[in-house]
Amino acid sequence: MRVVQASFVKSALRPEHYPRDGRPELAFVGRSNVGKSTMLNVLLNRKGLAKTSKTPGKTQTVNFFDVNGTVYFVDLPGYGYARVSKTLQEQWARILTSYLVGRAPLRLVVHLVDARHKPGANDQELLDVIERAEKPTIIVATKVDKLSAAERAHVADELRENLGLCDDALIIPFSSVTKVGLRELWNVIDEQLR
Numbered sequence: 001m002r003v004v005q006a007s008f009v010k011s012a013l014r015p016e017h018y019p020r021d022g023r024p025e026l027a028f029v030g031r032s033n034v035g036k037s038t039m040l041n042v043l044l045n046r047k048g049l050a051k052t053s054k055t056p057g058k059t060q061t062v063n064f065f066d067v068n069g070t071v072y073f074v075d076l077p078g079y080g081y082a083r084v085s086k087t088l089q090e091q092w093a094r095i096l097t098s099y100l101v102g103r104a105p106l107r108l109v110v111h112l113v114d115a116r117h118k119p120g121a122n123d124q125e126l127l128d129v130i131e132r133a134e135k136p137t138i139i140v141a142t143k144v145d146k147l148s149a150a151e152r153a154h155v156a157d158e159l160r161e162n163l164g165l166c167d168d169a170l171i172i173p174f175s176s177v178t179k180v181g182l183r184e185l186w187n188v189i190d191e192q193l194r
């Protein structure tokens with residue numbers, strides 16, 4: 001897809017406030033601070049369209065972005081950020097789960113995992129939710145610009161093992177800084193939206 005137009009549509013906390021026109025959606029999920037909002041901006045080539053921050057917990061609602069008037073990119077709150085209240089963490093988890101499991105127009109889940117860290121229990125829980133949602137999913141290992149070339153070479157295999165995924169599960173090493181993996185990610189997106 002060539003992005004000719006991209007704009008913020010709305011923030012929502014409840015399903016009744018999500019768009020109702022049934023356009024296909026692409027969702028970005030993963031731990032707080034893993035780089036979801038940044039990735040969305042890089043894919044759309046629009047700096048600052050989705051709000052990003054050095055501090056985890058920036059995205060707190062379900063944010064819909066219109067792309068070319070045909071697709072929504074959906075930026076979601078992260079999980080696993082210990083410094084927000086338990087109530088808020090539970091609220092974000094509920095929003096995320098109900099979005100993933102209940103959202104009919106959802107066509108692809110982009111699950112971001114930080115390439116530098118072993119995936120945690122939260123990542124595993126999210127995988128279980130995604131499995132329950134039965135939606136096509138791609139795992140993207142983010143921030144690979146912070147790895148050495150040798151580490152980068154093994155990142156996909158290691159993640160596959162740590163997450164207990166099958167050998168042919170596709171994992172894309174990605175960096176919003178160097179743009180490595182960008183084309184491969186777009187190929188997967190285009191394939192799912194076709």
Ligand SMILES: Nc1nc2c(ncn2[C@@H]2O[C@H](COP(=O)(O)OP(=O)(O)OP(=O)(O)O)[C@@H](O)[C@H]2O)c(=O)[nH]1
Pocket residue numbers: 030031032033034035036037038039051052053054055056057058059060076077078079142143144145146174175176177
């Ligand atoms: N080095 C490096 N930094 C990145 C990359 N992607 C994102 N970042 C930085 O990581 C921080 C968090 O990025 P965000 O995009 O706000 O992360 P998020 O997953 O949306 O976080 P929440 O909204 O809090 O859940 C920012 O300081 C980004 O500049 C990357 O590929 N490489």
Ligand SMILES: [Mg+2]
Pocket residue numbers: 036037038051052058059075076
């Ligand atoms: Mg964010």
